[in-house]
Structure formats: structure tokens, C-alpha cells
Amino acid sequence: xxxxxxxxxxxxxxxxxxxxxxxxxxxxxxxxxxxxxxxxxxxxxxxxxxxxxxxxxxxxxxxxxxxxxxxxxxxxxxxx
Amino acid sequence: xxxxxxxxxxxxxxxxxxxxxxxxxxxxxxxxxxxxxxxxxxxxxxxxxxxxxxxxxxxxxxxxxxxxxxxxxxxxxxxxxxxxxxxxxxxxxxxxxxxxxxxxxxxxxxxxxxxxxxxxxxxxxxxxxxxxxxxxxxxxxxxxxxxxxxxxxxxxxxxxxxxxxxxxxxxxxxxxxxxxxxxxxxxxxxxxxxxxxxxxxxxxxxxxxxxxxx
Numbered sequence: 001x002x003x004x005x006x007x008x009x010x011x012x013x014x015x016x017x018x019x020x021x022x023x024x025x026x027x028x029x030x031x032x033x034x035x036x037x038x039x040x041x042x043x044x045x046x047x048x049x050x051x052x053x054x055x056x057x058x059x060x061x062x063x064x065x066x067x068x069x070x071x072x073x074x075x076x077x078x079x080x
Numbered sequence: 081x082x083x084x085x086x087x088x089x090x091x092x093x094x095x096x097x098x099x100x101x102x103x104x105x106x107x108x109x110x111x112x113x114x115x116x117x118x119x120x121x122x123x124x125x126x127x128x129x130x131x132x133x134x135x136x137x138x139x140x141x142x143x144x145x146x147x148x149x150x151x152x153x154x155x156x157x158x159x160x161x162x163x164x165x166x167x168x169x170x171x172x173x174x175x176x177x178x179x180x181x182x183x184x185x186x187x188x189x190x191x192x193x194x195x196x197x198x199x200x201x202x203x204x205x206x207x208x209x210x211x212x213x214x215x216x217x218x219x220x221x222x223x224x225x226x227x228x229x230x231x232x233x234x235x236x237x238x239x240x241x242x243x244x245x246x247x248x249x250x251x252x253x254x255x256x257x258x259x260x261x262x263x264x265x266x267x268x269x270x271x272x273x274x275x276x277x278x279x280x281x282x283x284x285x286x287x288x289x290x291x292x293x294x
Contacts, residue, residue: 007262008261008262008263020255020258021157023156024155035155036155036260036261039262040260040262061156063156064155065155067155070161071156071158071161073161074159074160074161075158
């Protein structure tokens, strides 16, 4: 169980905040979001690698299933 | 996006009479099926049957989470605007639900066997993280639109869920995913372990007392 708690800490330390409405960890500055399902199903190392990953200017969603363009648009709208 | 939710709210109230009929029939069937088992329990043992119709906002939230077979597929908890017309509460499997609580938990297997015999075609729906609990869903005679769900759960676990529900989810349905956060999973696991130890110790003492009385 210690491993699970670490993931919360990793994300928090990297500036991510949990959104209750969307069940995602969000960093608006980095424009990245991790779904709770993705966090559950990936290791600490995989999550760290995604946090460090360089992405473009747009939002990057780390979901187990890639969201459709319309869902991405909706999420971008509400996440700001 | 609110349009999807408003349409689902209207659908909820159209389905409500069916939900009530299903829950009524299901509860009667479950009680009848488990009556022989219930009569055979010892004084310290319990079998409690509870039923409920899922609340409107909770139903909409469940559809947003797109839960199947214990897994959530609605990542981001967002209705897809391009599929707005495809969302229907009829896809939910637990609009009408009956829960059987058993103490001690070793009676779960027997209750499950009795009920599986009564509802053989119903589909198993594992509850993630709770291997001891059983759940399945299907249609009963009361409705062709609304499915019912039966859960068979160790009593202490079921009562813990009720505490969680009353304290957290009922006032704020959007917090339903809170306990999925890793740190909360750890705390939940600790609570469940404590309940299990409590029950094991209780059973041990009861058995010892029975031996002393002989």
C-alpha cells in the first residue's frame, strides 16, 4: 500500500492538484492532466516519466483510453 | 453539456415508477429465497436485507463515470457532446438495488449460492477491491426497462459503506471518486483490515464460549 500513497505524493510534489469533479490530477501550468484510472494502472516510474515528458503548448491528457476530440475540447474548456 | 444532464433528469422521473416496482419485487424475492437460511441463524448471527432506488444525481454521476465490471471507463467524468443522444439511464445496472448484509462474513458464500440458484441468468459484476462481496444484475418481471442489482456483502463492510455514503457521498455526490485516490485506498484498506480482525476475534471468542457451555 505504501506504493499507492507515493503516487499521490509524486503528483503533488510536481504541482498537480486533484479535481473532484473530473477525477483527474491537473497541472494548469504544465497543461497536463492524469486520470485517476491512469494513476491506478501505472507505476511510480511511468508516472514520473510522463510528468517529465516535454509536450507542446496544448493540453495533454494521460488517460488509459485516449479521449475523443470533443471530450478533450470539453475538458480544456472546464480546466481553463 | 447541461442539456444532457437535463434530459437524463427527465428520463429519471419517467423511469422512477419502474425502479420502484423492480426494487419491490426484488426485495420480496430475495427475502423469500433467504428465509430458510435466515431461520437457521444462531443468536449472534445476522442476515439483513436492504433495498433502495438510486437517487437522480447519483444515477447521472454513475453514467458519467461509465462503470462496467468494476472498472471506470468515463475518464475525465465528461459526457461526450458528440454522443449526447446516446446517453440513457437504462444502461445503468443498479437503478434498483437490494443489498444483503451478513454477519459473520462466512455466510456470504451460502447466501450467494441460494441467490444464484434463484437468479441463474443474472450477470456477475465484481466489486473492485472487495473480493468477498458478490454482485449481479439482470431484469425481473416488474420491468423491461430497468435492471435490478443484488449485492451480498459482509455486514461490517456494508455498514462501513453506509457510513461513507452518509458522511461523504450523499451530501456531495461528486466526491464519490475521493476514495479512489491512492492515499484514501490505503486508509480504506486499514479500516477493512481492522473490521476483519474485529470479526475474527469476535468469532473466536464466541466459539470458545460455546465450547465452555457444553
